[in-house]
Amino acid sequence: MQETQGKSLMESMLLRAVRPYKSGQCDGGDTVDILIDRGVISRVGRDIVPPRDIPVVDGGGKLVLPGLVEAHTHLGYSFLGLPWFRNNVGSNLQDKINAEKAEIKRRRIDFQLQAERQLAHSLALGSTFLRGHVSIDTDTGLEPLEGVLRAQEKYKELLEVQIVAFPQAGLTSRPGTIALMEEALSMGADVVGGLDPAQSDRDPKGSLDTVFGLAQKYCKPIDIHLHEPGELGGFSTDLIIERTKSLGLQGRVTISHAFCLGDLKPADIARTLDELAQNQISIMTTAPAGRACPSAAQLVRAGVTVCSGSDGVRDSWSPFSTGDMLERAKLVAMRNNFRRDIDVELALRACTFEGAAALGIADYGVEEGCSANLLVVPGETIAEAVINHPVDRIVIKGGHIVARNGSILENTLFG
Amino acid sequence: MQETQGKSLMESMLLRAVRPYKSGQCDGGDTVDILIDRGVISRVGRDIVPPRDIPVVDGGGKLVLPGLVEAHTHLGYSFLGLPWFRNNVGSNLQDKINAEKAEIKRRRIDFQLQAERQLAHSLALGSTFLRGHVSIDTDTGLEPLEGVLRAQEKYKELLEVQIVAFPQAGLTSRPGTIALMEEALSMGADVVGGLDPAQSDRDPKGSLDTVFGLAQKYCKPIDIHLHEPGELGGFSTDLIIERTKSLGLQGRVTISHAFCLGDLKPADIARTLDELAQNQISIMTTAPAGRACPSAAQLVRAGVTVCSGSDGVRDSWSPFSTGDMLERAKLVAMRNNFRRDIDVELALRACTFEGAAALGIADYGVEEGCSANLLVVPGETIAEAVINHPVDRIVIKGGHIVARNGSILENTLFG
Numbered sequence: 160m161q162e163t164q165g166k167s168l169m170e171s172m173l174l175r176a177v178r179p180y181k182s183g184q185c186d187g188g189d190t191v192d193i194l195i196d197r198g199v200i201s202r203v204g205r206d207i208v209p210p211r212d213i214p215v216v217d218g219g220g221k222l223v224l225p226g227l228v229e230a231h232t233h234l235g236y237s238f239l240g241l242p243w244f245r246n247n248v249g250s251n252l253q254d255k256i257n258a259e260k261a262e263i264k265r266r267r268i269d270f271q272l273q274a275e276r277q278l279a280h281s282l283a284l285g286s287t288f289l290r291g292h293v294s295i296d297t298d299t300g301l302e303p304l305e306g307v308l309r310a311q312e313k314y315k316e317l318l319e320v321q322i323v324a325f326p327q328a329g330l331t332s333r334p335g336t337i338a339l340m341e342e343a344l345s346m347g348a349d350v351v352g353g354l355d356p357a358q359s360d361r362d363p364k365g366s367l368d369t370v371f372g373l374a375q376k377y378c379k380p381i382d383i384h385l386h387e388p389g390e391l392g393g394f395s396t397d398l399i400i401e402r403t404k405s406l407g408l409q410g411r412v413t414i415s416h417a418f419c420l421g422d423l424k425p426a427d428i429a430r431t432l433d434e435l436a437q438n439q440i441s442i443m444t445t446a447p448a449g450r451a452c453p454s455a456a457q458l459v460r461a462g463v464t465v466c467s468g469s470d471g472v473r474d475s476w477s478p479f480s481t482g483d484m485l486e487r488a489k490l491v492a493m494r495n496n497f498r499r500d501i502d503v504e505l506a507l508r509a510c511t512f513e514g515a516a517a518l519g520i521a522d523y524g525v526e527e528g529c530s531a532n533l534l535v536v537p538g539e540t541i542a543e544a545v546i547n548h549p550v551d552r553i554v555i556k557g558g559h560i561v562a563r564n565g566s567i568l569e570n571t572l573f574g
Numbered sequence: 575m576q577e578t579q580g581k582s583l584m585e586s587m588l589l590r591a592v593r594p595y596k597s598g599q600c601d602g603g604d605t606v607d608i609l610i611d612r613g614v615i616s617r618v619g620r621d622i623v624p625p626r627d628i629p630v631v632d633g634g635g636k637l638v639l640p641g642l643v644e645a646h647t648h649l650g651y652s653f654l655g656l657p658w659f660r661n662n663v664g665s666n667l668q669d670k671i672n673a674e675k676a677e678i679k680r681r682r683i684d685f686q687l688q689a690e691r692q693l694a695h696s697l698a699l700g701s702t703f704l705r706g707h708v709s710i711d712t713d714t715g716l717e718p719l720e721g722v723l724r725a726q727e728k729y730k731e732l733l734e735v736q737i738v739a740f741p742q743a744g745l746t747s748r749p750g751t752i753a754l755m756e757e758a759l760s761m762g763a764d765v766v767g768g769l770d771p772a773q774s775d776r777d778p779k780g781s782l783d784t785v786f787g788l789a790q791k792y793c794k795p796i797d798i799h800l801h802e803p804g805e806l807g808g809f810s811t812d813l814i815i816e817r818t819k820s821l822g823l824q825g826r827v828t829i830s831h832a833f834c835l836g837d838l839k840p841a842d843i844a845r846t847l848d849e850l851a852q853n854q855i856s857i858m859t860t861a862p863a864g865r866a867c868p869s870a871a872q873l874v875r876a877g878v879t880v881c882s883g884s885d886g887v888r889d890s891w892s893p894f895s896t897g898d899m900l901e902r903a904k905l906v907a908m909r910n911n912f913r914r915d916i917d918v919e920l921a922l923r924a925c926t927f928e929g930a931a932a933l934g935i936a937d938y939g940v941e942e943g944c945s946a947n948l949l950v951v952p953g954e955t956i957a958e959a960v961i962n963h964p965v966d967r968i969v970i971k972g973g974h975i976v977a978r979n980g981s982i983l984e985n986t987l988f989g
Binding site: 185242243245246247447448449476477478492495496499500501503538539542543546 | 600658660663861862865892894908915953954958961
């Protein structure tokens with residue numbers, strides 16, 4: 160087996176004896192072999208005889224999942240690999256923004272290095288797709304983005320990274336930010352971010368017109384952080400729906416968090432979910448245990464694409480996230496009180512197939528014709544793999560083994 | 575080092591270079607040595623010279639916690655060590671009770687074996703104290719209790735187990751159950767259990783009078799499962815408080831779950847917490863992510879002892895719990911949105927010092943005079959140990975190393 164020789168991805172290999180996960184099925188399928196031809200799954204079947212000279216990897220009857228989708232994290236500001244951050248930050252938003260800026264300065268954070276550490280960490284746990292928000296802010300300027308762009312480039316063969324230009328300190332309310340956002344999008348940020356148009360920018364119409372205007376000008380999708388609660392969040396959601404519809408941006412807009420969908424009145428939630436579904440607006444939820452949030456089951460029933468993410472991984476905002484999207488599926492299941500295997504599978508779907516749909520990832524899955532981005536993990540059922548989220552993992556990207564047991568195979572990286 | 579030789583507990587050893595956790599402190603203390611003399615911490619200090627011939631264990635500067643307290647689980651019905659239970663159980667209480675009975679029968683569950691597996695598992699993760707509910711039911715009779723009592727006896731040197739006689743299918747509403755409860759208490763069950771006096775027994779007064787009557791007759795503490803929501807749960811809580819007060823049972827009563835304390839009106843919650851504190855009634859919360867539950871911060875502020883537990887570990891009710899009380903502290907923190915180190919420490923306190931208070935455990939802590947039941951775990955701060963809940967652990971019971979890295983040292987057990 161040549162798993163650590165050379166970094167050329169898009170390789171060929173035969174993965175023997177694995178049980179593929181398909182969306183909506185709570186057991187892995189029958190045990191099959193998977194033939195990968197230059198990074199693409201070319202055959203799934205029994206007793207495949209491999210072409211000469213390609214590596215053969217024994218899956219030992221384990222499950223094989225498509226690469227996990229980390230649909231919402233922040234890049235550049237994680238403290239992964241650094242001493243523990245003793246969190247004594249106040250509870251309001253401004254406290255948190257100030258604390259982050261102070262800590263970034265105090266620790267002289269190297270944005271590229273921290274982004275790389277986080278990408279390596281996510282990949283090692285099986286995420287082969289990741290959407291990361293990078294703060295675009297008149298204080299720090301474009302330095303964080305520059306570092307994260309370099310990390311994205313360095314990892315491009317290993318992990319598909321989408322960078323969101325995220326106006327964390329305010330967009331229209333903070334002079335100079337719009338120009339920075341334009342620069343960020345010109346430099347290569349992949350997605351236009353937004354933030355609480357009412358509570359942060361104090362001007363829901365102006366804020367959202369700006370976000371949607373940038374998306375049109377630069378032909379990029381949109382991903383808006385919406386923490387606004389109850390009826391206020393419902394109003395902002397309506398404004399997002401109206402613009403998505405009138406500008407024909409169906410399938411290009413994600414609302415992240417959307418806490419209001421957990422505490423609006425039931426009839427308002429039902430109407431809003433229908434309109435989100437009609438306009439193909441995806442909802443990203445981390446499924447926080449400590450506050451109201453959208454019901455994953457309700458979203459799915461309404462036909463809304465629901466994806467999930469870690470949010471910040473070990474940063475000054477919160478210490479909890481490990482960046483493990485299998486564990487995240489467990490947290491989604493726990494938050495939604497999903498105890499049945501069939502419901503736990505729905506939670507994993509948010510971290511796989513639904514995430515791929517939200518992020519516009521093509522050729523996703525464990526079927527012939529799909530890209531060979533795979534995670535091999537033990538589990539009698541999908542639920543067992545999610546709930547144990549074991550360290551025992553093999554991560555395959557482009558037909559190449561890139562990580563085992565939670566660690567990147569270093570030779571694979573940039574060797 | 576003689577860690578696997580002989581099973582006689584109450585041994586002597588020197589634990590070098592550890593940082594003791596004290597209640598209310600979010601860093602470990604200064605690095606010290608801990609001298610253990612026949613199962614008791616006899617000295618804590620620097621550069622202790624051990625008496626000849628006692629084992630010396632290097633703590634490597636790690637944290638040392640008192641043994642974790644699992645204050646609420648169920649014993650005998652776990653599927654640990656068995657094939658994955660494909661959960662397809664309906665959502666109401668009767669569905670769950672029926673499914674459990676059917677699965678216990680189908681799998682021909684050996685109650686003693688499953689209890690032993692669970693005790694070994696908990697101990698390996700650092701719990702040295704455990705309160706386990708055992709179903710007392712006219713269908714299964716006393717067979718589950720007999721098995722669990724044998725497991726308790728077998729593990730008595732390794733783990734302090736309190737058995738709750740728990741009338742899961744109803745107490746006064748199910749003829750024959752009271753007699754079985756009396757038999758269970760005579761046989762050695764340590765605690766009188768109860769269950770939803772209104773929703774299950776349909777007779778709050780009759781049900782609670784029976785529970786408190788049994789507690790008086792057999793001189794045992796009380797631990798009542800209370801799932802009843804809102805004002806109904808508030809009423810049952812009031813009845814429990816009234817009986818605790820009038821019978822002088824302060825410090826002897828625990829209410830488990832008490833979901834109503836998460837959804838009563840704020841003023842009612844405040845009044846109830848005050849009365850719980852005055853009557854030294856403890857609250858056990860698993861901090862479920864998927865439903866209203868008591869706020870750990872509110873309980874502590876009101877002076878109510880708050881402990882935590884895993885509830886069922888891998889049973890037919892729910893697949894989520896691992897039985898790891900360090901992970902549980904993380905879930906308590908997440909449910910309460912505790913992000914600061916000082917708040918995460920409060921979550922761990924529920925799984926250590928507060929749990930010990932609720933269960934009436936004497937000589938608890940990492941100080942001179944305390945029993946040497948300890949968990950050595952890496953972490954710069956308490957929060958880091960909780961949030962990482964790493965596998966790297968040394969578990970000491972009675973001055974004897976009984977587990978390392980999540981596995982029992984087999985020779986220690988019954989060798």
